[in-house]
Amino acid sequence: MKKFLLALLVLSAGFGVRAEGDWRTTLGKVQDFCKDFGFMGFAKKEAPAYITGNFVEADRPAKPDFTQALKPAAEYANRNGFWVVNEDQAKAYSTEKHAFKVGDWVGGYFDDKGAFVPGHEVKTLFDMPYGIGQLIMIPICLVLMYLAIVKGFEPLLLLPIGFGGLLANCPMAGVTAPAMMHDGVITFMSSGVAAMSGGIVEPGGFLHYFFSFGIDTGIFPIMIFMGVGAMTDFGPLIANPKTALLGGAAQFGIFFALFGALGLAAVFGQDFFGVDPLKAAASIGIIGGADGPTAIWLTSRLAPNLLGAIAVAAYSYMALVPIIQPPIMKALTTKEERLIKMPPLREVKKIEKICFPLIVLLLCAVLLKDAVPLIGALMLGNLAKEVGPSVARIADTMSNALINIVTIMLGLSVGSKLACEKFLSGTTLGILALGLCAFCVGTAAGVIMAKIMNLVSKEKVNPLIGSAGVSAVPMAARVSNKVSLQNDPTNFILMQAMGPNVSGVIGSAVVAGVLYTLCR
Numbered sequence: 001m002k003k004f005l006l007a008l009l010v011l012s013a014g015f016g017v018r019a020e021g022d023w024r025t026t027l028g029k030v031q032d033f034c035k036d037f038g039f040m041g042f043a044k045k046e047a048p049a050y051i052t053g054n055f056v057e058a059d060r061p062a063k064p065d066f067t068q069a070l071k072p073a074a075e076y077a078n079r080n081g082f083w084v085v086n087e088d089q090a091k092a093y094s095t096e097k098h099a100f101k102v103g104d105w106v107g108g109y110f111d112d113k114g115a116f117v118p119g120h121e122v123k124t125l126f127d128m129p130y131g132i133g134q135l136i137m138i139p140i141c142l143v144l145m146y147l148a149i150v151k152g153f154e155p156l157l158l159l160p161i162g163f164g165g166l167l168a169n170c171p172m173a174g175v176t177a178p179a180m181m182h183d184g185v186i187t188f189m190s191s192g193v194a195a196m197s198g199g200i201v202e203p204g205g206f207l208h209y210f211f212s213f214g215i216d217t218g219i220f221p222i223m224i225f226m227g228v229g230a231m232t233d234f235g236p237l238i239a240n241p242k243t244a245l246l247g248g249a250a251q252f253g254i255f256f257a258l259f260g261a262l263g264l265a266a267v268f269g270q271d272f273f274g275v276d277p278l279k280a281a282a283s284i285g286i287i288g289g290a291d292g293p294t295a296i297w298l299t300s301r302l303a304p305n306l307l308g309a310i311a312v313a314a315y316s317y318m319a320l321v322p323i324i325q326p327p328i329m330k331a332l333t334t335k336e337e338r339l340i341k342m343p344p345l346r347e348v349k350k351i352e353k354i355c356f357p358l359i360v361l362l363l364c365a366v367l368l369k370d371a372v373p374l375i376g377a378l379m380l381g382n383l384a385k386e387v388g389p390s391v392a393r394i395a396d397t398m399s400n401a402l403i404n405i406v407t408i409m410l411g412l413s414v415g416s417k418l419a420c421e422k423f424l425s426g427t428t429l430g431i432l433a434l435g436l437c438a439f440c441v442g443t444a445a446g447v448i449m450a451k452i453m454n455l456v457s458k459e460k461v462n463p464l465i466g467s468a469g470v471s472a473v474p475m476a477a478r479v480s481n482k483v484s485l486q487n488d489p490t491n492f493i494l495m496q497a498m499g500p501n502v503s504g505v506i507g508s509a510v511v512a513g514v515l516y517t518l519c520r
Contacts, residue, residue, distance in 0.1 A: 040171070040172070041131055041134065041171020041172040042131040042132065042134060042135045042171055043129075043131050044129065044130050044131040044171070045129045045130060045131070046122070046129075046130055047122040047130045047421050048177075049080070049107065049119070050080075050108065050109045050119065050177070050178075050180070051119055051120070051122060051421065052107070052119045052120065052121065052122055053080075053081055053105075053106065053107025053108045053118060053119020053120070054107060054119065055080045055081065055107050059078075059080050060078070060080060060081065060083075060105065060107075061075075061076050061077060061078045061082070061083065062076070063076075063083055064076050064083050064085055064103075066102075066103065070085055073085050073086065073089065073188045074185075074186045074187060074188060077186045077188075077194060078186070079109065079110060079180070079181070079182035079183070079196075079199075080107055080108070080109065081105060081106050081107035081108050081116075081118075081119075082105075082106055082186075082194060083103070083104070083105055083106075084100050084101065084102050084103060084104045084105075084106060085102060086102065086192065087102065087192075088188075088190070088191060088192030089106070089188065089192035089194075090102060090104070090192070091192060092191055092192035092193050093106050093118050093192070096270075096271060097120075097121070097271055098121070106118055106119075107119045109178070109180045110180060110181040110182070110184070110186075110194075110195075110196040110199065111178060111179060111180065111181065112178075112179035112180070112181055112201045112204075113181075114181055114184065114195050114196040114197050114199065115195060116193070116194040116195065116196070117178070122421040123425070124420055124421060124424045124425065125424040125425055125426065128424070130420065130421065131171060133420030133421065133424050134169040134170075134171055134419075134420050136420065136424065137165065137168075137169040137418060137419070137420045137423060137424065138166060138169055140165070140418075140423075141162045141163070141165035141166040141169065141415070141418060142162070142166070143162075144158050144161060144162030144165065144312070145158070145159055145162035145163060145166075147316075147319065148162060153316070153319030153320065154315050154316075154318055154319035156404075156407055156411075157292065157315050157407060157410075157411050158315060158316075158319060158411075159411065160407070160408050160410075160411025160412045160415060161311065161312065161315065161411045161412075161414050161415040161418070162415060163411075163412065163415060164207060164411060164412035164413065164414065164415015164416050164418065165308075165415040165416075165418030165419075165423075166415070167207060167412075167415070167416070168207065168415060168416045168417070168418055168419040169418070169419060169420060173205075174204075174205050175205035175206060175207045175208075175416070176204075176205050176207045176208055176211075176416045176419060177204050177205045177208060178204045178208050179201055179202065179203055179204035179208065179209075180201070180202045180204070181196050181199040181200065181201050181202070182196075182199055182200055182202060183199050183200050184196040184197055184198045184199020184200070185197050185198050185199075207412060207413065207415075207416040208416070210409050210412055210413045210416070211413040211416055211417075214406070214409055214410060214413055215296065215300045215304075215307070215410075215413050215414070216300060216304075218297050218300060218301065218373065220293075220296070220406050220409060220410040220413065221293035221294065221296050221297035221300075221374070221410070222297070222373055222374065222377045223377070223402060223403070223406045224293040224403060224406055224407065224410065225293055225374050225377035225378045225381065225509075226377045226378070226380055226381040226398045226402065226403070227381060227398050227399055227402055227403025227406070228293070228378060228381065228403070228473065228505065229357075229377065229378040229379060229380060229381025229382035229383075229384075229385070229398070230381035230382065230384055230385045230395045230396075230398035230399035230403075231381075231385075231399045231403075232378075232381075232382055232385075232473065232502055232505070233385075233498065233502075234353065234356050234357070234382060234502055235345070235348040235353060236345055236495050236496065236497075236498040236499040236502070237498070237499045237500075237502050237503050238348045238352050238353065238356055239345040239346050239347075239348050239499070240345060240496065240499050242453070242457075243461075243465065243496070243499030243500045243503060244499070244500070244503040244507075245449060245453065246446050246449050246450055246453075246461075246465065246466045246468070246469040246499075246500035246503070247446075247469040247499075247500040247501070247502070247503025247504035247505075247506070247507045248449075248469070248503065248507050249445045249446050249448070249449035249466065249469060250289070250442045250443065250445055250446035250449075250466070250467075250469025250470045250500070250504050250507070251288070251289055251442065251445075251469075251504070251507045251508060251511050252288075252441060252442060252445035253288025253289065253437075253438040253439060253440070253441040253442025253443070253445060253470070254285045254286055254287075254288040254289050254438065254442070254508070254511050255285060255288075256285075256288060256437065256438050256441040256442075257281075257284050257285040257286075257287055257288045257434045257435065257437065257438030257441075258281045258282060258284070258285030258515075259281070260281075260284075260434045260437065260438070261273070261277070261280055261281035261284040261285065261430075261434055262277055262278070262281045264430050264434070265277035265280070265281070268426075272426075272427060272430070273303065273306060273427055274303075274305050274306075274427065275302070275303045275305060275306070276519075278518075278519055279302035279303050279519045280302075280303045280306060282298065282302055282515035282516075282518070282519045283295070283298055283299040283302050283303040283306055283310055284306070284310060284431055284434050284435065284438075285438065285515070286298050286299070286310075286314075286508065286511070286512055286515070287310060287313050287314045287317065287431075287434070287435035287438050287439065288435070288438030288439055288441065288442045288470075289442065289470060289471050289504065289507070289508030289511065289512075290314065290317055290318050290321070290439055290442065290470040290471050290472045290476070290504075290508075291314070291470075291471035291472075291504075291505065291508040291509070292311065292314045292315045292318060293374075293410075294374060294471070294508045294509055294512045295310055295311060295314040296310075296311055296314075296410070296414065297373075297374060297512065298512045298515060298516060299311070301516060301520070302515075302516070302519055302520070305422060306427070306431065307414065307417045308414065308415075308416075308417030308418045308419075308422050308423050308428075309422075309423060309427070309428040309431040309432065310431060310435070311414040311417070312414075312418070312432075313431055313432050313435035313436075314435065316432075316435075317435055317436060317439040318472045318475070321470075321472050321475045321476055321479055322475070322479050322482075324436075324439065324440065324443070325443050325467050325476065325479050325480075325483075326479065326482075326483050328440060328443045328444055328447070328467065329443070329447055329463075329464055329467050329480070329483055330483070332444060332447045332448065332451075332463070333447060333451075333463045333464065335487065337451070337454075337462070337463050337464075338462070338463075338464060338483070338484060338487045338488075339487055339488050339491065340460050340461070340462040340463075341462070341488075341491055342460075342461065342462055342465075342493060342496045343459075344495075345495055345496065350386065350388075353386040354383065354386050354387065356382075357378075357379035357380075357382045357383045357386070358379070358383070360375065360379055360506065361375060361376055361379045364376075364510070364513075368510060368513045368514065368517070369513075370513040370514075370516045370517045370520075371509055371510050371512065371513025371514070371516075372513075374509040374512065374513070375506065375509050375510070375513075378505065378506070378509065381395070381398045381399070384398060385399070439470065442469070442470050443467045443469075443470060445466075445469075446466035446467050446468070446469035446470070446500060447463050447464070447466040447467050448466070449466055449469075450462070450463035450464075450465060450466035451463050451466075462484065462491075462493050462496070464480045464483055464484050464493060464497070465477075465480050465493055465496050465497040465499070465500055466500065467479070467480055468480045468497040468498070468500045468501040468504070469500040469501070469503070469504045469507075470501075470504050471501075471504040471505045471507075471508045472501075473501050473502060473504075473505055474498065474501060476497070476501050476504075477494055477497035477498045477501040478494065480493060480494075480497040481493050481494040481497055
């Protein structure tokens with residue numbers, strides 16, 4: 001192939017075709033063409049320099065000579081970073097993991113707004129080369145897509161997440177590369193912070209823009225909640241309010257994972273998660289609620305570098321509800337308890353369904369303002385659904401076109417965080433294990449709460465509906481109903497299970513608001 005390209009180039013040069021400069025320049029470019037092939041990226045030992053800051057000497061400005069009078073700090077900086085020439089610069093960019101001193105190199109890049117983003121150390125699992133890490137991540141992403149396509153596990157989300165991860169690990173493709181500014185004027189503030197102005201912005205990869213627009217801002221999870229609200233019927237919860245206790249009990253899994261994450265940080269060191277342990281623990285804990293959008297919303301604010309692992313864990317365990325929950329339910333209940341028949345729910349009036357989202361939102365605004373974005377979006381969607389024909393177009397858009405479009409973009413954005421330097425680490429394994437434990441504990445807590453309610457209530461509750469308190473709507477309720485029918489083909493508890501199921505959605509959003517308030 002290479003010989004053919006060389007022959008074609010010589011033939012073109014003979015007819016006077018000149019791409020740039022003389023024919024010798026073009027010939028040299030063709031000879032180096034194979035170096036740009038994507039598969040060559042798998043041989044790379046280190047992550048791209050803009051991520052690590054480890055630029056070669058030719059890409060750095062001249063190193064200052066501290067034996068002579070120094071020039072202004074900007075003279076020792078370029079688009080790829082700067083040499084530290086004073087204590088203010090060293091202090092501004094020092095972290096717990098790495099403290100800079102005068103004479104050190106600080107590499108990175110200037111983003112599209114001119115702010116300097118320093119590089120960081122990239123350590124993959126078992127210290128494997130970066131290119132090998134990408135090669136390993138590709139089949140992992142293909143497995144996620146297999147689970148979505150063949151096994152039907154949350155296909156609407158696992159498919160774009162897996163495909164986004166596939167794109168993120170295509171070597172040298174640059175689909176997740178940030179927008180960078182160059183050829184501008186570099187200045188240093190009195191605090192030592194670097195900034196660039198008046199430069200040219202080099203566009204980033206399209207997944208970078210998806211993530212910046214929807215995840216960094218928190219818009220995608222909120223829009224998802226609008227769609228969820230438009231597809232949710234709060235009637236079962238309104239008809240039987242005490243089932244809200246089951247949804248609340250299922251949130252115990254969140255706090256189990258939270259304390260588990262703090263334990264990991266205590267054992268393996270405060271920098272195990274790469275962020276403040278409490279923020280990491282809060283983000284990981286929310287997996288226990290089996291609520292993907294809420295997990296993404298909270299993690300994007302408290303621990304963005306953990307987003308890929310947390311999102312995959314949250315949605316994976318949501319998809320595995322039919323596999324994980326039945327053994328837990330059967331282990332914690334007796335045959336007699338599973339045979340309990342619950343009376344039909346009363347008919348809920350339309351005025352009740354309209355007032356409910358308004359009351360919940362106002363209570364949230366008074367008691368927990370940080371949960372208002374998620375609760376407000378959920379209640380807006382539900383209100384549009386319940387109002388009726390006058391706003392049917394709005395409700396239909398939220399529950400169909402809007403949520404479908406956002407789901408695609410959300411999945412691709414989350415998948416972009418499956419890059420090997422973020423996912424292949426011991427931290428990810430810890431997150432996946434904690435997420436599984438949290439989900440199991442949340443399921444068990446809901447069932448146990450139902451058993452406790454039966455001890456103090458005259459009207460018996462089938463403990464199977466307690467497992468539906470996790471936020472996987474409506475899958476958890478369907479699983480509860482399925483297990484009930486396996487014991488008695490005439491005992492339908494789907495509508496009764498929807499009460500704790502939808503209260504779990506509200507509960508996880510409220511807990512997320514509480515954790516955000518405590519950790520921000």
